[in-house]
Amino acid sequence: MRKSLIISLIICFTILVNAQTPHLFNFQFMARDASDNLIVNQDISVRIRILSEHSSGPIVYSETHQTTTNAFGQGTLTIGSGVPDSPGSLSSVNWGSNQYFVQMSIDPSGGSAFQIYGTSQLLSVPYALYAETSGNTSAWQTSGNTGNTATNFIGNIDNTPLNFRVNNMPAGRITSSGQQFFGFQAGENNTATTSTAMGYRALRMNTSGARNTAMGFEALRDNSTGNDNIAFGTMALQTNTTGFENLAIGTDALRFNDTGNRNSALGVGTLYGNSTGSGNIALGYTSLHNNSTGSDNNAVGTFSLRLNSTGSNNVAIGSGSLYFNTIGSYNTATGGLAMYGNVSGIYNSAFGYNALNASASGSYNTALGHDALSLSTTGSNNIGIGFQANVPSATGNNQVRIGNSSISYAGVEVPWTTTSDRRVKTNIHTSPLGLDFIMKLHPVVYSRGSDSSETPEYGFIAQEVETALVTSGISISKGLVSIDDMGFYGLRYTDFIAPLVKSIQEQQKIIEDQRLVIIELLKQHADIINRLEKAEAKTRKP
Structure with missing residues (x-):
């Protein structure tokens, strides 16, 4: 007869260890005859022996069973429920002291002429029975699974959550709806579906919020009803309660968000202080760090819009851009340190490294170029175009500067036109x-x-x-x-x-006056000549 044993232990089993219920565990096998043919739909006898220390070690327990194989040659029995044929009982086996082996013998005719079918070490064994001595009432233990995955699994079949503990403290839970929570108190109060949390107290307070994902220490800890949030990182979205569709990746990202929605924070400390602001995007270390209620801001770069509090609709691209902005809105800064010092100015545009760097409260300014308008502080409606293009007055308004002091040529295809309408002028004299x-x-x-x-x-x-x-x-x-x-x-x-026109006019007046004098003098000269001619004529008469 074939001497190998085909055994499939049911790894997912429940061990009952109390005074009223015997120690049991399920055992599954495949039965074949000497020609290696399956023994199907047949009554057979089975003897099970538990051996200690090694595969030919002493017998510590033995029992027999009458069972029937199915159409696939498969048989199932419960060790501990058979007819004992040796002294002792299964409950007397000290599972914690040695290695144990199960030896199976069968009589295909259903009699007692048992032939050893094989011996196999109990790698996945009822050592959970040993829990009786440590005070636990039930447990699973396994060293690995083989065979039918439909039956050899860790889990349960009673539509209840599968819980995990470490040092008898809650450490994880998989719900019957497929939600997964791993970490102390992770998802502790969750009643919704389709959420996942991994980390100490991650999603701890969530009740009905759905489709949330939290990974990290206290990530989404206070979320209650917010939906569709994603938090990756220590304390990411920690205080979010009802905010929805937020994305936080990085330690402290969106940490203090409460009701803000549709924010995206990628990087350590990004949108750290945001509470109710919505529609913000922060990418880079501590970008939009202090934002609380400001909305629809876009910050890309380390420290960009870092101190913004209530300002909205700002765009900052570049390290340190709009760093000190707190309440200013509708500003656009592109370039490292662009609009770095702006605090309350609005509707400014700065493109280039350090552009409009020192302006604190100026508004409606446009700076294009490295260091353009970098010296302006409070002036408004100024334009600076070019490298280090700075207007004459740092606090003045309505100034334009194109280029710096090194420019040696400025050209334009047509003449400049200067507005000169009377309607836009005052104090005319x-x-x-x-x-x-x-x-x-x-x-x-x-x-x-x-x-x-x-x-x-x-x-x-x-x-x-x-x-x-x-x-x-x-x-x-x-x-x-x-x-x-x-x-x-x-x-x-x-x-x-x-002045040139007036000087010409004044000069022309002088010329005109002189012309009149000349005309008069010419008349007088002509009169004198006429009189002289008449006098000469008289003197010439005979």
Whole structure:
């Protein structure tokens, strides 16, 4: 007869260890005859012996069974429920002291002429019976499974959660609806479906919130009814209660979110302080860290929009961009440290590293280029285009600067048009500057110090123009002569047109007056000539 034993232990079994119920465990086998044919639908006798220490060790328990194989040659019996044929009982076996082996013998005719069918070590065994001595009432133990996976599994079949404990403390639960919770108090209060939590107290307070996923220490800990949230990382979305459709990846990401919805935080400390703000996106270490109620902000880059509190609809791309912004809204900053110092300014646009860096409360500014408008602080409606393009006054408004002091050429295909409508002008009066002022000017030719080619330029020296203005009784202010915050002078050359026109008019008046005098003198001269001619004629008469 074939001497190998085909055994399939039912690994998922319940061991009852109390005074009223015997010690039992299920045993499954395949029966074959000497020709290796399955013994099907036949009454057979089976003897089970428990051997100690090794496969030929001493018999510690033996019993016999009468059973019937099925159409597949499979037989099932319960060890502990057979007819004992040796002293002792199954309950007297000290499962915790040795290795044990099960020896199976059968008589295909159903008699007592048993032939050993095989011996196999109990790798998955009823050592849970040993729990009787440690005070537990039920347990599972296994060293591995083989055979039919439909029956050899760890779990239950009574539609109740499968719970896990470590040191007798709750450590995990798989519900009958397929939800999985692993970690101390993870999903402890959950009543909803389709949520998963892994980590200490992850999703602990969740009640009816559905389709949530929490991975990490206290991730989504306080969530109660919020749905469709995803939290990966220590304390990610920790205090979220009813907020829904939030995504938090990273330690402390969206940690204090309460009712905010549809936020996405990727990175350590991103949207850390957000409570009710919604529609925010933060990507990068501590980006939007202090945001509380601000909504619809986009921050990409380390420290971007870090201190934002209530500002909304801001876009910050680049490390440190809009770092100090707290209540400012509708700002766009692209580039490292772009709009770094903005606090309350609104509707600003800055593109380039360090662009509009120092502006705290200025609004409606546009900076395009590295360091563009980087010196502006509170000024509004300023435009700076180009590398280090800074307007004359850091606090002034409505200024435009294209390029820096190194620019040597500026061209445009058509003439500039300056608005000059009477309707947009006030304090209109005749210019006091005319010929007298023009005559005080000193036209010069020069080259700029920043121009290595020493290209000649024609114009004036601003300080000399200032002197001409003062001696003409005009106090300088913003206009023809300007002085920036660095003390450098500038001229608005178009403002020379009016004095030049007036000087021509004054000169023309002088010319006209002189013309009239000349005409009168010519008349007088003609009269004198006429009189002289008449006098000469009289003297010539005979």
